[in-house]
Every structure is written in C-alpha cells, then in structure tokens.
Amino acid sequence: MAESDTGSDIVTAALLVIGEEILSGRTQDANIVHIAKALDQAGIALREVRVVPDIEDEIVEAVNAMRRRFRYVFTTGGIGPTHDDVTTDAIGRAFDVPVAEDPRAMRVFEERYPGEPVSPGRRRMARIPEGAELVANPISGAPGYMLENVIVMAGIPRIMQVMMEDVLPRLEKGRPVSTRTIRVDAPEGHVAGGLATLQAQHPKVQIGSYPFFEETGVGTYVVLRSADGPLIEAAVSELFALLIREDMPHNDEDEETS
Amino acid sequence: MAESDTGSDIVTAALLVIGEEILSGRTQDANIVHIAKALDQAGIALREVRVVPDIEDEIVEAVNAMRRRFRYVFTTGGIGPTHDDVTTDAIGRAFDVPVAEDPRAMRVFEERYPGEPVSPGRRRMARIPEGAELVANPISGAPGYMLENVIVMAGIPRIMQVMMEDVLPRLEKGRPVSTRTIRVDAPEGHVAGGLATLQAQHPKVQIGSYPFFEETGVGTYVVLRSADGPLIEAAVSELFALLIREDMPHNDEDEETS
Structure with missing residues (x-):
C-alpha cells in the first residue's frame, strides 16, 4: 500500500486528540471513529492520529509536525x-x-446570554489566535476555529460533531473513495497468497485483510478501496474467481460508496 | 500539568496503533482504552498514542521517533x-x-498442529526480528515479540489482551498513580478559577476537569491524580472547602487506586 494507492487528487488530513483522560484510560475515545468516517465520506484521507496529554509543549510539537505534512490537521479537546x-x-x-x-467570539456569548456580563470562563473560551476563522458551536456557544490548515474543535463528542458539520463545507475535497467488503469463510492464512498476488496486480486498489472470529468459525473480511470504482470492480471479479477456484465460501458483504 | 506532575520514578510508554481500518473509520478502536488502563494499573504512564496506516515507511518513522523518547513502545496490528x-x-x-x-515461533506452530507442515501463512507469522524475545499468544499461537523496548502485539483485541498479560510482568514499573474523582453539579466555568488556584498550589497533583451534560443539568468531574496518595487527600480537602464556600453541590464519585 503506497500513499497514492486509492487514486490521485488525494486531500490528506491528520487528527490530534488532546486529552489526558484518553491516555489514562478514564475515557474511551469516541471522536476518532466519527472524524475518520466523516472525512472518508468527504473524500479526505485521514493519514495519522495522535493522542497527547494537555501539555502545551507537546501540543505545539505535534501541531507543527503535522500541519507541515498534511493538508489539514484537526484537533479535539483542550478549549474549555x-x-x-x-x-x-x-x-x-x-x-x-x-x-x-x-x-x-465575545459577541456569540453576548447574544446567547443577553444582558449578562460575559463570565471569566466564557471570556477564556473567547480567546482565539490572531488570524483564525471561527467554527460555530450551536450547542453551547463557545466556538472552535480554523487557523490556516489547522481546525481546532471541542473534545465533547456532540459539540465536536456540530463543529465538523460547520467546517467541512469550507474544506478542499478529494475524490471520495469507494469501498467493497467481501466476507470469506476461510482463515486469513488461506487467502494470503492469493491476496498478495491480487494486490500486486492492482496497485491502485488498496486491499486490506481483516480476520474475524465467530462461534461458527474463523474467516476474513477483504476490503477493497479506491477512488476509481471500475478498478475496484475489476479486482473484485478476480478475487471472486480466485475464491471459486480455491473453493472458499464467500459473499459480498456490502457495497458502499463513501 | 508538567511531565513530572504525578510523582517521581515515572516509567513512560507510547502506543503505536497500526491499521488502515482505524483511519478509514471502518473499525472503532478498542485497544487504546484497554492498554491505557492496563498500563495505568501497572504504574506505567502512557504519554502518547499514534495511529498510522499499514505503510512500512510510516511505521519505521513512528517507531524510531517513539522508542527514543519513551521507556516502552507498544505496537498493535500488522503481524498477521x-x-x-x-x-x-x-x-x-x-x-x-x-x-x-x-x-x-516455528516450534509454537509445530506443537500446536502436530504432524502438519507449517503453512505458508504461519511461516510468515513466524518471521521475527533478530534479538527479539517472544510474547505468548495462547489464543491462536502466532506470537508477538519484544525487541529492546518495543513490544509488538496483534491488533485483534482478545489476542492483544493475552499478549499484554504475558509481557507486563517482564516490564519495569513505576509507582502506581492514585485517582480521586469528584463530581460537582456546577458548570466547568464556575469551578475554573478555584481549580486553577488549586492546581498552582498542588503542583504534584495532576488536576483535570471534564464537563458532563445530563438531562438534569450540566456539571464537572474533577479528577485528581498523583503517585503520592496523601498529596491527593490534601488537595481534595481544599477542593471540598472551596466547593462548600462557593455553595456548589458535589460528591465523591469514586475512590480508586489504580
């Protein structure tokens, strides 16, 4: 799998999750999978995720490493x-x-709580780096923001989600990647050789292999991804031929264009 | 929160999750929270997590960056x-x-499937870097391994979990960190000033603040962590005094020594 496998015109992204609570195991992260799916559907390829604690130096280092390498960097957490x-x-x-x-940002709070002086907590949340565009938070007011290619969002999942909705239309998109998932009722080891050959013959289709374990037995999900639908179809046809030839039961699990 | 806040003798760790399926949103990661908790209980501080795709160059770069910086690096995925x-x-x-x-590793397979030649798939999983110690996988045989300070484990959660059990006793441990969680029935903004003062007065206790939203209202979990129990107790007493003085309803959510 090379960086360019799923097609040309790839818009890349990285996600920086900021939060001691994930690293200590106190909280099960729910944001990574949501953001990964939303970006996948938008035709933006999430290429890396990092989780770091609420330590300023570590955030600075991670943001600077990631913003130079990826088209967009999303962060969650630490803006309360x-x-x-x-x-x-x-x-x-x-x-x-x-x-x-x-x-x-101050106006957001003034309009939300008319007649009230903006509290110290809200004033802290109205602090925004110079040059940033705000990202709306219709749930609780306190905005996120986008500074150059870095999008800063809340860590609370439902607030992060509305911020994603607000910011996604402003971003450059790539060609959405289509996915086909084939379920094979045989262990990964049995399909390994055939899949390696198939991958070599179809360099523009990313072919992933994921074992599963059920009460009735073990098997393999083969996931084929490409921005070029016909290329997937060609690879799937050859995969079916291979599975029939080797007498491996299989079925087309789903067909989704994300 | 500084690197040394939860006490001295800190043994640090990082986790590298290898898997396109997490980045595409196909799979909700379940390994981060398990490893974070297991390490926390063992007195090992998880300091960073990265998720990268199944691309060799990216894994090499991440492993080399992390193994020089942390006492241990755990990896999950990509050894099928x-x-x-x-x-x-x-x-x-x-x-x-x-x-x-x-x-x-070959012997593991030979003993598990006596009389059978080791299949090409299993032979691939028996490939181990020179100098590594094996990590046992009683579930499906194929071992993980530990090379210097890097521990390589499977991505399938229940296999990763037994590998963690096998390898943890071999690792250096720090002082386990104790945690106290106080639930405050007031928004984060109301406690922010008091908590900032409390944190400044108790540099050896890591004080985190996590808002919650329930049907009955909003509130804040205050989480105090330190390897030094009496220091937590002192900070908790002051926190209670503060909450009573400001008339904020609260209760001691749990007391856990992890």
Missing part, C-alpha cells in the same frame, strides 16, 4: 474554560501569533 | 499472514536487524 485547557495557547505558539479575546 | 501485515519488516528496518523465520 479550565486551567488544563491549554490548546489555544499551544496553537498560538505553534503559529507564533498572539492570542486575545476575540470580538466575534 | 497477509500482504498488508508489514509491521515485522518495519520493526526490522527500524532497528536495522534481519528478520527471519524464528525456530521458537
């Missing part, structure tokens, strides 16, 4: 009102731009 | 029998050691 929310200061440092109370 | 299982070759390249069929 408390002392351990250090993402925004880290982003300011990573880009070497000042961070200050943003009039647009 | 198919063409997209490239972890072992990547580990060999990262350490610049040869990879060959390992007599110990």
Whole structure:
C-alpha cells in the first residue's frame, strides 16, 4: 500500500486528540471513529492520529509536525474554560501569533446570554489566535476555529460533531473513495497468497485483510478501496474467481460508496 | 500539568496503533482504552498514542521517533499472514536487524498442529526480528515479540489482551498513580478559577476537569491524580472547602487506586 494507492487528487488530513483522560484510560475515545468516517465520506484521507496529554509543549510539537505534512490537521479537546485547557495557547505558539479575546467570539456569548456580563470562563473560551476563522458551536456557544490548515474543535463528542458539520463545507475535497467488503469463510492464512498476488496486480486498489472470529468459525473480511470504482470492480471479479477456484465460501458483504 | 506532575520514578510508554481500518473509520478502536488502563494499573504512564496506516515507511518513522523518547513502545496490528501485515519488516528496518523465520515461533506452530507442515501463512507469522524475545499468544499461537523496548502485539483485541498479560510482568514499573474523582453539579466555568488556584498550589497533583451534560443539568468531574496518595487527600480537602464556600453541590464519585 503506497500513499497514492486509492487514486490521485488525494486531500490528506491528520487528527490530534488532546486529552489526558484518553491516555489514562478514564475515557474511551469516541471522536476518532466519527472524524475518520466523516472525512472518508468527504473524500479526505485521514493519514495519522495522535493522542497527547494537555501539555502545551507537546501540543505545539505535534501541531507543527503535522500541519507541515498534511493538508489539514484537526484537533479535539483542550478549549474549555479550565486551567488544563491549554490548546489555544499551544496553537498560538505553534503559529507564533498572539492570542486575545476575540470580538466575534465575545459577541456569540453576548447574544446567547443577553444582558449578562460575559463570565471569566466564557471570556477564556473567547480567546482565539490572531488570524483564525471561527467554527460555530450551536450547542453551547463557545466556538472552535480554523487557523490556516489547522481546525481546532471541542473534545465533547456532540459539540465536536456540530463543529465538523460547520467546517467541512469550507474544506478542499478529494475524490471520495469507494469501498467493497467481501466476507470469506476461510482463515486469513488461506487467502494470503492469493491476496498478495491480487494486490500486486492492482496497485491502485488498496486491499486490506481483516480476520474475524465467530462461534461458527474463523474467516476474513477483504476490503477493497479506491477512488476509481471500475478498478475496484475489476479486482473484485478476480478475487471472486480466485475464491471459486480455491473453493472458499464467500459473499459480498456490502457495497458502499463513501 | 508538567511531565513530572504525578510523582517521581515515572516509567513512560507510547502506543503505536497500526491499521488502515482505524483511519478509514471502518473499525472503532478498542485497544487504546484497554492498554491505557492496563498500563495505568501497572504504574506505567502512557504519554502518547499514534495511529498510522499499514505503510512500512510510516511505521519505521513512528517507531524510531517513539522508542527514543519513551521507556516502552507498544505496537498493535500488522503481524498477521497477509500482504498488508508489514509491521515485522518495519520493526526490522527500524532497528536495522534481519528478520527471519524464528525456530521458537516455528516450534509454537509445530506443537500446536502436530504432524502438519507449517503453512505458508504461519511461516510468515513466524518471521521475527533478530534479538527479539517472544510474547505468548495462547489464543491462536502466532506470537508477538519484544525487541529492546518495543513490544509488538496483534491488533485483534482478545489476542492483544493475552499478549499484554504475558509481557507486563517482564516490564519495569513505576509507582502506581492514585485517582480521586469528584463530581460537582456546577458548570466547568464556575469551578475554573478555584481549580486553577488549586492546581498552582498542588503542583504534584495532576488536576483535570471534564464537563458532563445530563438531562438534569450540566456539571464537572474533577479528577485528581498523583503517585503520592496523601498529596491527593490534601488537595481534595481544599477542593471540598472551596466547593462548600462557593455553595456548589458535589460528591465523591469514586475512590480508586489504580
């Protein structure tokens, strides 16, 4: 599998999950799979995920490594009102731009809570690095933002999800990748040789192999992915021929164009 | 929160999840939370997680970056029998050691399937980088291994879990970190100022703040962590005093020593 396997015009992305609670095992992350699916459907290829603690230096280092390498970098977590929310200061440092109370963000809170002075916690959440565009948060107000190619979102899953919805239309998209999944009722080892040959013959189709274990036996999901649908069909036909020749029971699990 | 906050004698670790299926959103990762908890209980601090695709160059780069920085690096995925299982070759390249069929691993298969010649798929899974110690896999045979400070495990959760059990006793441990979780029935913004002061006064206790949203209202979990139990107790007492003074309803959610 090479970087270019699923087709040309690839728009790449990386995700930086910021949160001690994931690293300590306190929380089961729910954001990675959501963002991975949303990007896949949008034709953006998620190429790397990192999880780091709420430590400013580590966030700065990760953001700078990732933003140079990928078209987009998404971050989740660390933009709340408390002392351990250090993402925004880290982003300011990573880009070497000042961070200050943003009039647009302040207006969000003023309109949401009319007649109230904006509380210190909300003022902290209105601090935005200079040059960023806001990302709307219709659920609780406090916005995310996009600075150059870095999109900074909340860690709370349902807030992160509405932020993704707000920001996705602004992003450059690649060709969406189509996926075919074939279920083979034989262990991975039995299909390994055939799949290796198939992959070599179809360099533009990414062929993945995932074992499964059920009460009735073991088997293999073969997942074929490409931005070029006809190439997948050609590879699937050859896979079926191979499975029939080797007498391996199989069926077409699903057909999805994501 | 600084690197040394939860106490001295910290043994650090990183996790490298290898798998296109996580990045495409096909699979919800289940390994990160399991490994994070197991390490936390063992007194090993998980400091970073990365997810990369099944691309040899990317695995080599990540392993080399992580193994120099952390006491241990765990990897999951990519050690099966198919063409997209490239972890072992990547580990060999990262350490610049040869990879060959390992007599110990071959013996595992020979004893498991007596009288049968070892199949090509199993022979592929018996390829181990030179100098590695095996990690047992009582479920399906094919072993993981530990090379210097890098522990290579399967991606299938129940196999990864038995491999963790096998390898953990061999590892250096730090002082286990104790955790106290206090539930406060007030939004994060209301406790933010007090928590910042508390954190400044208790640099050896890591104080995290996690909002929650329930039908009955919003609130905050305050999580205090330290390898030094009495330090946590002192910080918790001050937190309670603060919450009572500010009239914020709260209760001691749990007391766990992990």
